[in-house]
Amino acid sequence: MPHSLILNLTPQSPIYPEFLSGRHFHALFLTLVSSVDPTLGDYLHSSKADKAFTLSPLQVLREQDRKKIQTLQWEHQKPILAGTSCWWRISLLDDTLFSKLTSLWLNLNPKHPWHLGSANLYITSIQGTPQSTQPWANACTxxxxxxxxxxxxxxxxxxxxxxxxxxxxxxxxxxxxxxxxxxxxxxxxxxxxxxxxxxxxxxxxxxxxxxxxxxxxxxxxxxxxxxxxxxx
Structure with missing residues (x-):
């Protein structure tokens, strides 16, 4: 079944625009996968076939966006500063891929640093169902x-x-x-x-x-x- 997961992130150092491209998000996702299943991470990295996942650009959570999120920010001209509340959407089309990553979602360590380019960031929470302030998370068979x-x-x-x-x-x-x-x-x-x-x-x-x-x-x-x- 399709899953849309929202990862809420907080950078511990500035994220510069050159590290906010698709290939850097792809690398971060593969790092997440490899942390729970190195073999799967290597397979996804080397596979040339259609991927069973999509990745959104990184979104800065602004107060005016909390009640209505219809479009996404797709480029950043300035660095995202440390401590900024951000979110990132991962969509999975394959139940097998979702199940292999379940241990990552269930055993999330909010103090474990991940890397996006030169920046360290924490994943503070993961949402899998829609909320009034976050409609982009969902799941449906x-x-x-x-x-x-x-x-x-x-x-x-x-x-x-x-x-x-x-x-x-x-x-x-x-x-x-x-x-x-x-x-x-x-x-x-x-x-x-x-x-x-x-x-x-x-x-x-x-x-x-x-x-x-x-x-x-x-x-x-x-x-x-x-x-x-x-x-x-």
Whole structure:
């Protein structure tokens, strides 16, 4: 089942912008995995296949964001200072991966330092269910997702919370065409859900509204937020 985990973090020294890129978050995640399962950490590090996880950019928890968190901060122009309350989202698509990391979540030592670039930081807590001030944590079985979709009015409200690019062959494209969006989702659904769709067509999918703007982004870590069913 898909899991969205929120790690609440506090840096003990400044985190400089050059260490807030996708590859540094990827390295931190692999370090977390290797701390409980070195073999799994090595496998994820060397694997070239589609990953069963996604990682968000690091978020600075500001007071004005506590009641409404709709978009994510995807770049930082200034260092994140020591003592700043931050959070980081890890999404897992595979129950096997989640179960292997259970000991990490259950035996978290808030005094154990982890490293993001040159900075030390503490993981103070982990959230796995949505809260009024933190809607990004959640968990739901694939069967529940399938059932909810079966009962819907077939309308999707799809929002990307950071700049997103889609890989097509040897190139990236920024336009969210139905093929770019749903081919990737379908591939991962069939791989991890156990409810495979063998005969499905995207012909009946069409956009009714766009709100798009462009951003220059050199960060290789992209993140999306999926809202379903649409908000009224």
């Amino acid at each position: 694939y069967a529940q997702l399938y059932e909810q979709a079966s009962q819907s009015d077939r309308t999707l409200n799809l929002a990307f919370a950071t700049p997103v690019a889609f890989r097509q062959g040897g190139y990236d494209t920024a336009l969210p065409s139905k093929e770019c969006v749903f081919n990737s989702l379908l591939s991962r659904w069939n791989k991890y859900s156990g409810i495979e769709f063998t005969n499905i067509s995207f012909e009946s999918i069409y956009p009714s509204f766009f709100n798009i703007n462009t951003e220059i982004n050199s960060n290789s870590s992209f993140f999306l937020r999926f809202e379903y069913p649409p908000r009224r």
